[in-house]
Amino acid sequence: MASELIAAGLAERGEAEGLSKKEVKRLVNEEMPDRSREIAAAVADHVRARHPEFAGVEAANGYVNISFDAGAMATRLVGEILSRGADYGRGESRPERVMVEHSQLNTHKAAHIGHLRNICLGVSVTNLLAAAGYPTVPATYIGDIGRHVIQCLWCYERFHRGQEPSDILQRGRWLGEVYAEANRRLRFRKDALDLLKLLATEDPVFVTAIDRMLKKLVHRQADGEDVAYLLGRTIHAQEIKEDQLRQDDVIPRYWPIVGEQLRLEAEDLTPRVVEEGQPEPTTTPAERLARWEALAPDMDDWWGQVVGWEAEVKETFQRWERKEPAFVALWDETREWSMVELRRIFAELGAHFDHWFTESAVEEPGRAVVQDLLARGIAEVSDGLPVVKIDEKLGLEQETYRTLPILRSDGTTLYATKDLALTRQKYEDHGIDISIWVVDVRQSLYFDQVFKVLELAGFEKAAEAIHLGYEFVALPEGAISSRKGTAPIYEDIRDAVVGRARTIIEEKNPDLTGEARDRVAWQVGIGSLKYTMLARDITKVVVFDLDEALSFDGHAAPYIQYAHARASRILERAELSPDAILATAGDLAFTGLEPSELTLLQHLATYPDEIQRAAAEYRPLLITNYVYEVAKAFNDFYHACPVLQSGEPTRSARLALVAATRQTLANGLAILGIDAPEEM
RNA sequence: GCGCCCGUAGCUCAGUGGAUAGAGCGCUUGCCUCCGGAGUAAGAGGUCGCAGGUUCGAGUCCUGCCGGGCGUACCA
Structure with missing residues (x-):
């Protein structure tokens, strides 16, 4: 606006005559800052005169700042947060059912630190979409067959039969070691x-x-x-x-x-x-x-x-293909050893699924898809195996989707064989509108290929499939390799983090003992681990350093949990039930608000918007940042404003603000899958 | 070769085209007779990889370079 006015002014005064466009622009730019300030001042005067409901209207540096009656806003906001409780921030219901597939753990293989990022992301993205108003359908896809399983079972039969630990809970992990040896x-x-x-x-x-x-x-x-x-x-x-x-x-x-x-x-x-x-x-x-x-x-x-071993593995694969009863029985038994462990890991991390897909269940449907693609000329046999030459089929000059092999030359199935069938099933059998795959970004070409092949086969929904690809987790010494067995195992990391949390509690809060201490150590340790996994954009590689994960200071989950615990403690000491606080919410008197109270209120107010934005972008990171900001604002408030010692009506107002903060922190942490302890 | 991603303080990272680019860690100096110090106040620390362009305005958008990572037919 200012630039147009300045240009018009120059023309009127004839100052722009005979000057090139560039020179005019330079003149405009010179006048710009002053003119902006003038306009802002004029606008401010205008608004102030006509809208007495605003508490203040000021021009500052080319901006118009409008302030509201903070007390009235605060009463309304705190009342809304307290009355909606755990639903504060929840968006209006939306019609589309969203399936989120994540946590594709494998049987016969140990879950490691790399899988943790996937589980944390999957859980929080699911929570985020649910909070934004979508009906969500969380699903997992268990890798219970494939080369890794065959290798593991070959090694087990050949070298370790009968050596498995007697404790059923240890057998899953032990199988992972057998796989690494294979x-x-x-x-x-x-x-x-x-x-x-x-x-x-x-x-x-x-x-x-x-x-x-x-x-x-x-x-x-x-x-x-x-x-x-x-x-x-x-x-x-x-x-x-x-x-x-x-x-x-x-x-x-x-x-x-x-x-x-x-x-x-x-x-x-x-x-x-x-x-x-x-x-x-x-x-x-x-x-x-x-x-x-x-x-x-x-x-x-x-x-x-x-x-010789390689030949044996090939033969073992054939025994699976032939469905040899003894081998299938062995597979079934060992599979369950791992499943016991997987179910426990999911429970620990708060991952719940409406559907458990397994690779073994989609092998045959996958073969049918391959036959169909071959019959319709979409797939062809090249170098002895069925493939889809996608670029060629699309008539693309530049290599884009390349070629996707869809079955091995020996007739055994590939990941692609199974995903082709599963992708169709998801839409056709589960009545979903939006489907999301939370999978490592290194597989993005692969997913583009699978979706494109399905499109070529006339399955139009595949065009809308969303691969939410996140960067991988590496170690300070380089990439994770579960094949070499160098990956830090999830359970070891969990034990280290929970153990450290316990040590710190013993040191800082010796009064907390027994079952309560163990529970809090768990909440803080796991929370901290999840937070480090989520507080980084999915486009960034996470270099996992155990020492860093064990540091609970600063920008980390315990900081936020601590703010929550502090707020809880104040409310506890006030001896007011949540209902009692809520009952007063209608006539709270937020008068003479301190700067730290205002900042805190402003943060609390944006929570619903943060949810919508984070959900639209599938970014739990925004929520990690948000809860941190709220915790920080609360700590400022905590140090600047006495609550329990204040006289009425400030005391009641501040108590309600503490309760609203506690609720918002708890809601935000819940989306991240992080527990909010009352004490720690 | 082609494609995708990353490059912001010593380190790890935020940053929705808008005001003087922010946190944490680490470093320096303070704060517990006061609702819990896992906290808090302050200080030092920046050519936002480089060069063009778009815009009144670019860390943010576009183009080209440089540096790094990942992917690229029978692994998942």
Whole structure:
């Protein structure tokens, strides 16, 4: 508005004549700040004259600030919060039923820190949508079949039959360990060759020592051509391929020689200078030695067996495909061991589901979808397996959706086989309008593919499917790998966090004991864990650091819980029931409000809007920020304004404000799935 | 190569096109005879990756670069 007025003014005065557009604009910009202030002042005068109901109208720096009668607003707001209680912030009912699929845990595999982010997000997004007014249908999708299950059961039958712990509660976790071992066995050759490749690429000392090492290898009757091959590959920093080796045990013979060299390098403490043009090493000599050592004990025994094991796993897969009764029975039994554990984890974290989908249940429907796609020419067999060449089908020039394999060449099912069927089922069998998948962002291309294939097959609803992709959880030392068994297990982290909370309670609140102390330790520990998972945008990678998770100071759940506990304590000491406070809410006298009271009231007032916005954006983060702001505003108020010692009518008004704050904090925390303790 | 994401204080992160860019951690200095100190007051700390553009106004939107992460046909 100001710019138009200024431009008009310039033209009127003839000052813009003969000037270029740019020069006019410069003149306009120069006048801008002053003009804005003038206009703001004029608007303020105008409003003040005509609207006496506003408590104040002021022009400031080009803005018009309008203030209201805070006391009246406060009475109305606090009354509304107290009367609506747990429903304060809840939006008007909406017609669309929303399914939220999340917490896709696997049986036969341990739940780790990475899964925790998914569960926390899924639970809070579900709560958020419900609070915004949508009927929600939470669902989970359990990975109870697939390669990981087959590998686990192969390893169990082959090496551990009858060794399972007698405690049924421990068996799920134990199975996860068996799975990790299966991976170590099956990946053994690859892990060894990967290390040799790494040494060739980033360890110049190792490469210079290659002649000496290979001379030793020759002494151990190694095949001449293999030695030459190793030499060439190492010098040129290339991958060693096992099918290029003539003598199958040449690597086991070579291994001790490699180890001697790595030990020498690890013991040499003189700092190494990276030469110009050489890649920066990603590992230290000690780490490289550790990787060698991890493989060394099993080298002689395992190396020769890996090929046979792989064949056994394939056969195990076929036993599943044939539905061999003994094998299916074993699957069923072990599956239940894991399910016991999964149900407990869900209960601990407050994840409830209306539907439990399982991969095993959609294998056959998935096969039917594949047959249908093949029959209709949407899918084709390429390189021996059914795929959908999506870009080609859509006539896209640029690679976009690429190609989706929908069944393995040996006829076993893939994740895609099952998701194709499940996606249809969700809409067709469960009467939902909106469907959300809470899954790691690394699978976004995959979901685009699945949805697009269904669209190609004429299933139009697939176009509206929402993949809520969040960034993954990494560790300070790098990516999580459940295959290597390096991922921190959920239960260990939980125990650490709850244990720490308990220690702090014992130190800070020795009066709290017994069952109450244990309960609060749980609420604070788990709450803190959830908060760290949620208080980061889903577009950001979380680097999980246990020390940080164990820190309960500052911007963290306990800060908010503490504010809630403080508020609870004040109300308790006032010896007024919630009903009694509510009864007074109609005629509270908020007079002479302190700045901290105003700030607190303003925060409380925005809660319903925060819910709507957070729900529209699927962002629990906004609620974590919000409850923190409220807790902060409450603490300011707490320090600035005495409640119990104040005289009437301030005392009653402030008590009601404390009650309203407590309610709002509890409601916000509930959306995050975090408990609000009365004491801590 | 192509696609997606990230880049804001020493570190970890907020920031809805709008006023002087904010928190926490860490560091420095204060506050418990007072409703619970898991708290609180203050201080130091910023070329919002770089360069253009749109706009009265850009950390925010657009384009191009730079740096990092992830994905990219029989893993899930």
